[in-house]
Amino acid sequence: MIFSASFGPAVLALQALLGVNAAPTDAAHQARAATHKCKISINEIPDLIDITIDHITTYLYDGCFTSVQLTKAYIARINEVNSTLHAVLELNPDALDIAASLDAERAKGKIRGPLHGVPILIKDNIATDDKMNNTAGSYALLGAKVPRDSTMAAKLRAAGAIILGKVGLSQWANYRSSNGSSGWSSRHGQITNAYYPNLDPSGSSSGSGVGASIGLSLAALGSETSGSIVSPSQRNNLVGIKPTVGLTSRYLVIPISEHQDTVGPMARTVKDAAYILTAIAGKDPYDNYTSEIPFEIPDYWRNLKRSSFQGAKIGIPRIAITSSSTNAPVLAAFNNAVEVIKKLGATVYDNANFPAYDEYRRSGNSSIVLGLDFKTNVKQYFDQLTYNPNNLHSLKDLIDFTMADPREDYPDRNVNTWISANNQPCEDNSCAYAWNAYQADVYLGGIGGILGALESAGGEGGLDALIMPTDFAAGIAAIAGYPIVTVPMGFYPETTRPSAPNSRGLISNAPNQPFGLAFLGRRFDEQKLINFAFAFEQKTDVRKEGPDPYIVPSAQIKDFL
Known part of the structure; x- marks a missing residue:
């Protein structure tokens, strides 16, 4: 597999521990086995x-x-498929030691929560x-620190998750080139x-998507500026949850835009994504956007119905859903999904359109906001480094x-995207030019858009939520920081050319x-959206009913018992 050369010895040390005939000699396993009996074969x-x-x-818990x-x-x-898919950039050389310490905690009766001892991959812009x-x-x-x-x-x-490693991404979260590709760095x-x-994995959280999809970890964290979760x-x-901007902290996440960046879970089920969102959401003194959270973070997973x-x-x-020469299967599946949602008890209002959608399509304000935010925020990130090997300050x-x-x-x-950002007529995003562009975005995505x-x-009270094929959803939510939850809906036919x-x-x-x-x-309406996604998932079970990936690892837990 492909790893940073600087971590070659650490990776080899981890691989050396993977003998399939290794006996379960760790103390935590022995202690648990003495008090609990596995109820399955x-x-x-x-x-x-x-x-x-x-x-x-x-x-x-049962000691299985x-x-x-x-x-x-x-x-x-990971080692089975990474030379083909390139999803995982680095393994955590301490992962097995961390797992052992969490097993030891469990053996002593300390369980931090649902994520205790669960391996999760994170995107290589989330600093550790x-x-x-x-x-x-x-x-x-x-090498930066x-x-x-x-x-x-x-x-x-703190929740007990094992950070298994860093997954790859579209370089700089897809904010560098006008001629790049999703998933390349x-x-x-x-x-x-x-x-x-x-097949294009999409981005910028490409490694997070591929890694979670075929079980290279239980789930992954991604980040989104516009569409990247x-x-x-x-x-x-x-399932992907793109949280309201400000529900999850961006502190020491390599930035694009303070006004649009957000971090969220990517998982195979709604409930697993909700477990992870519960663990990562909340106020943070290092990110003042989180001070807007209007409630104590709920257990998003607890009351799914x-x-x-x-x-x-x-x-x-x-108005925002358009047909093309290739997306007929998507639109057919969407119309079927609408009928499912009606049968589940919802009243569906067609043509609940974005009031200023034509103006949104003509607007260039998002490019102004992203350019000046990146110019400002990447400098702020560089200035926080305790070791800056290439002396980057702007x-x-x-x-x-x-x-x-x-x-x-x-x-x-x-590097045309960067050059355009650097040539903006302000030195940072505090100028009136930047503020006016952002205020236009807030209107176009809010009162003129989703709200x-x-x-x-x-x-009275308006609608509870909007639904769209995910292909069309990201941009208008991004510019005003609104949440999205995506859930599997279908697959292109096997006969697709x-x-x-x-x-x-x-x-x-x-x-x-x-x-x-x-x-x-609406902003901070994640619980409602998660509940709808769960109900749709439970009724349709699209993920399990669909075709298998063409490449799937064979290693299983039983190989290491």
Whole structure:
């Protein structure tokens, strides 16, 4: 598999521990086995492509396996497929030690919560203060050090999750080139989708999508500025939660835009995504946007109901759903999904449209906001580093490094997006030009967009949520920081003719390619959207009913018992 060369010995040390005949000699396993009896046979343990947090917590409690054994199985799965898919950039060299310490806690009766001892992968823009790198896929930050864990990493650790490693991404979260490709970075090469050879994985959370889709970990964290959680989630047959901007902290997450960036879970089930969101959401003194959270964070997973659509009012902004030569299967599946939602008890309002949609389509304000935010926020990130190996202190420094370092594949992959951002007529995002552009976005995404559509029908209180094929959902929610939950909706037929590869060798449409249904709502309305997604998931079970990926690891927990 492909890892950073600087961590070769650590990776080899982990691999050396993966002998399939290794005896379960860890003290935690022995202690648990003495007090709990596994209620299933080894062969009844679910495949790691299907296993859930509820499964894992039950089997860990019953002593069916340990977190060490589970972690070994995930590492083995990564090693099986990573040379083909390039999803995982670095393994955590301390992962097995962390798993052992969590097993020891469990043996003593301390269980931190549902994520205790569960391995999760995180995107390589979410900083960890450990032996792993935090690079956004770029050599510019290889070896850089942060003062502490990002809040996202710290919250995962506090919840008992094992940060298994860093997954790849579209370099700089897809904010560098005008001629790049989803899932490519200079450090790991091109990530591809597991549902068809050389299929575009979508981005920028490409590794998160691919890794979670085929069980390289229980789930993954991704980040979104515009589409980077929901798009790779839907194209990899996953549930993705793009939280309201400010529900999850961005502290020490390599930024694009303080006004649009958000971090969220990508998982195979709604409940697993809700478990993870519960662990990572909340106020953070290092990110003042989180001070707007108007409530104590609920257990998003606790009250999920199959009956969530009973009495609900759901709108469809048809104005933003367009047909093309390739998306007929998506639109057919969407119309079927509408009928399912009606039968589940919802009243559906067609043409609940975005009031200012034409103005939104003409607007260039988002480019202004992203450019000036990146110019400002990337400098702020550089200034927080405790070790800055390439002495980067500005966007101009980053441009110069990338153009000069041959490993960065310049000029084949240009830096035009950065040049445009650096040439904005302000030095930072505090100027009136930036503020006016952001205020225009807040209107176009809010009263002129999602909020206006939600209030356009349904009588008092308006609509509860909007639904769209996920392909169309991201942009208008992004500019005003509104939440989206995407859930699997269907697959392209096996008879679909694969599209011709693009200049980077990626196929944009293929047989068995997954796609999703998006639920959009008001700011901080995640609970309602998660409940709707759960009800739809439980009724349709699209993920399990659909085709299998073309490449699936064979390693299982039973190989390490």
